[in-house]
Amino acid sequence: MVVLGLILLIIGLLASIPVLTTIGLILLVVGLILNFVPVGGNRRRVW
Numbered sequence: 001m002v003v004l005g006l007i008l009l010i011i012g013l014l015a016s017i018p019v020l021t022t023i024g025l026i027l028l029v030v031g032l033i034l035n036f037v038p039v040g041g042n043r044r045r046v047w
Contacts, residue, residue, distance in 0.1 A: 001027055001030065001031035001034065002027075002028060002031035002032060002035065004024075004027055004031075005023075005024045005025070005026070005027030005028030005029075005030075005031055006024065006028055007024070008020050008021075008023055008024030008027060009021055009024030009025055009028060010024070011024070012024050
């Protein structure tokens, strides 16, 4: 998702298409958030 967002962002900036730039930026941010936030609660608990 991060790679797709980055590609769309670059294409949108080079072709000056604001819709692609916006979608690319949204995908990039969501991809980075999903990478750093563990989904499913798989934190290690050390007792």
